[in-house]
Amino acid sequence: MLLRHTPKEVIERNALTINPAKTCQPIGAMYAALGIHRCFPHSHGSQGCCAYHRSTLTRHYKEPIMAGTSSFTEGASVFGGQANLVQALDNIYTIYKPDIVAVHTTCLSETIGDDIPQIVSKAQESGKIPEGKYIVYASTPSYVGSHITGFANMVSGIIQGFANQSERVIENRINIIPGWVEPSDMAEIRRMMSLMRAKYIMVPDTSDVLDAPLTGRHEFYPKGGTTIKELQSLGESSMTLALGHFTSVPGAETLRRLADVPYEFQDIPIGISATDRFLMAASHATGAEISESLETERGQLVDMISDMQQYLYGKSVAIYGDPDQLIGLTEFLLDLDMHPKYIISGSAGKVFTKRINALMEKYGKEAIVKNGPQADMFYLHQLIKNEKVDLLIGNTYGKYMARDEDIPFLRYGFPILDRVGHSYFPSVGYKGAMYMLKNILDLFLDRKDRDAPEESFELVM
Numbered sequence: 344m345l346l347r348h349t350p351k352e353v354i355e356r357n358a359l360t361i362n363p364a365k366t367c368q369p370i371g372a373m374y375a376a377l378g379i380h381r382c383f384p385h386s387h388g389s390q391g392c393c394a395y396h397r398s399t400l401t402r403h404y405k406e407p408i409m410a411g412t413s414s415f416t417e418g419a420s421v422f423g424g425q426a427n428l429v430q431a432l433d434n435i436y437t438i439y440k441p442d443i444v445a446v447h448t449t450c451l452s453e454t455i456g457d458d459i460p461q462i463v464s465k466a467q468e469s470g471k472i473p474e475g476k477y478i479v480y481a482s483t484p485s486y487v488g489s490h491i492t493g494f495a496n497m498v499s500g501i502i503q504g505f506a507n508q509s510e511r512v513i514e515n516r517i518n519i520i521p522g523w524v525e526p527s528d529m530a531e532i533r534r535m536m537s538l539m540r541a542k543y544i545m546v547p548d549t550s551d552v553l554d555a556p557l558t559g560r561h562e563f564y565p566k567g568g569t570t571i572k573e574l575q576s577l578g579e580s581s582m583t584l585a586l587g588h589f590t591s592v593p594g595a596e597t598l599r600r601l602a603d604v605p606y607e608f609q610d611i612p613i614g615i616s617a618t619d620r621f622l623m624a625a626s627h628a629t630g631a632e633i634s635e636s637l638e639t640e641r642g643q644l645v646d647m648i649s650d651m652q653q654y655l656y657g658k659s660v661a662i663y664g665d666p667d668q669l670i671g672l673t674e675f676l677l678d679l680d681m682h683p684k685y686i687i688s689g690s691a692g693k694v695f696t697k698r699i700n701a702l703m704e705k706y707g708k709e710a711i712v713k714n715g716p717q718a719d720m721f722y723l724h725q726l727i728k729n730e731k732v733d734l735l736i737g738n739t740y741g742k743y744m745a746r747d748e749d750i751p752f753l754r755y756g757f758p759i760l761d762r763v764g765h766s767y768f769p770s771v772g773y774k775g776a777m778y779m780l781k782n783i784l785d786l787f788l789d790r791k792d793r794d795a796p797e798e799s800f801e802l803v804m
């Protein structure tokens with residue numbers, strides 16, 4: 344009964360967001376930076392912002408998240424944070440010895456109007472950035488956008504810091520910008536590419552960073568992440584596959600602008616159709632054949648869907664979270680003959696509703712689709728109160744309404760603060776789709792077992 348006061352009646356709101364379905368920009372910037380090998384994220388703002396961003400990432404990934412802060416106090420808040428950032432860079436390179444520092448801004452430093460490129464030049468002139476070390480930056484004010492925008496901005500910032508136009512083009516090698524997905528998903532994309540023997544560079548890559556094993560020895564810089572050498576040769580790839588309109592296209596566009604590398608947009612490969620398209624695009628771009636083992640995995644997924652179709656058909660679902668992930672998830676649910684009924688994202692952008700509505704039309708179904716500031720958890724709860732769904736899919740914050748409304752709940756997206764596994768089990772590719780499907784079916788069948796009268800309580804389902 345935690346949300347028992349949510350009223351059923353939906354009133355149009357223009358200037359109020361209640362329980363947003365997003366979080367703040369720098370979290371995305373920090374996550375992107377952690378996908379670069381020996382990169383140290385730095386938050387140019389007050390300590391509180393940095394502590395919140397680190398703790399959210401730590402709670403989701405169950406890994407220690409390192410990051411520096413310019414530690415603004417009253418003085419920096421009034422006169423600007425140049426001195427703090429220059430001192431911080433000196434300390435970071437001296438004490439933590441990263442190869443790259445990735446600086447992102449916060450609401451406070453943006454409001455003051457700190458000019459990061461100018462401060463970086465100042466630090467370079469005064470010798471605070473040692474020879475052979477690098478600095479990249481992104482503007483991430485959190486009063487606009489979301490963690491998704493922050494991720495995209497930092498990916499662009501990283502690319503901007505390293506992209507070089509090159510005469511040399513390595514035939515059949517592509518860049519992959521994977522979008523905001525889990526380390527397990529990045530590992531799965533790598534696995535699919537190696538099964539195809541395709542040549543690629545992935546940027547960023549948080550696998551082997553935020554899913555590192557417990558060895559008894561702390562690695563300040565884990566072995567994973569895109570390397571400097573790879574970043575420097577992004578301009579030599581024949582093209583870029585940008586997975587996700589919101590999270591990857593801005594980075595791909597930056598690389599096209601600076602290094603003349605063309606790009607192709609694809610959805611994050613969630614579910615059967617998007618994975619088909621991704622593999623075909625990768626095969627076309629690299630000349631590598633889709634391996635037999637991937638075809639087998641696809642066949643197993645189709646088999647699983649047909650075996651359990653009776654439990655999926657017509658089931659209504661409410662989903663909320665990040666736009667690129669929701670587009671893939673909507674298509675997957677439609678492929679399963681389910682009915683995504685409410686689709687809500689706190690991240691703004693017209694492409695989202697356009698893409699979702701096109702999918703719904705293609706499959707002959709209707710949905711309430713909303714994104715941006717007033718597309719919040721409160722609104723979603725109101726929709727559910729008016730007409731219940733069979734399944735709720737989204738991050739941990741949905742657990743309150745799932746409990747209040749007694750709806751099966753699949754945790755998916757960011758952040759997941761109360762369960763583990765998302766760092767290790769993918770949701771992309773055919774394997775990821777099988778894992779997600781298994782979780783959906785478990786929820787439906789557990790519910791059926793719970794609610795079945797004794798005379799129809801079945802052993803075999």
Ligand code: SF4
Pocket residue numbers: 367368369391392395449450451485486
């Ligand atoms: S919303 Fe702004 S002030 Fe608040 S934690 Fe995020 S960056 Fe800091």
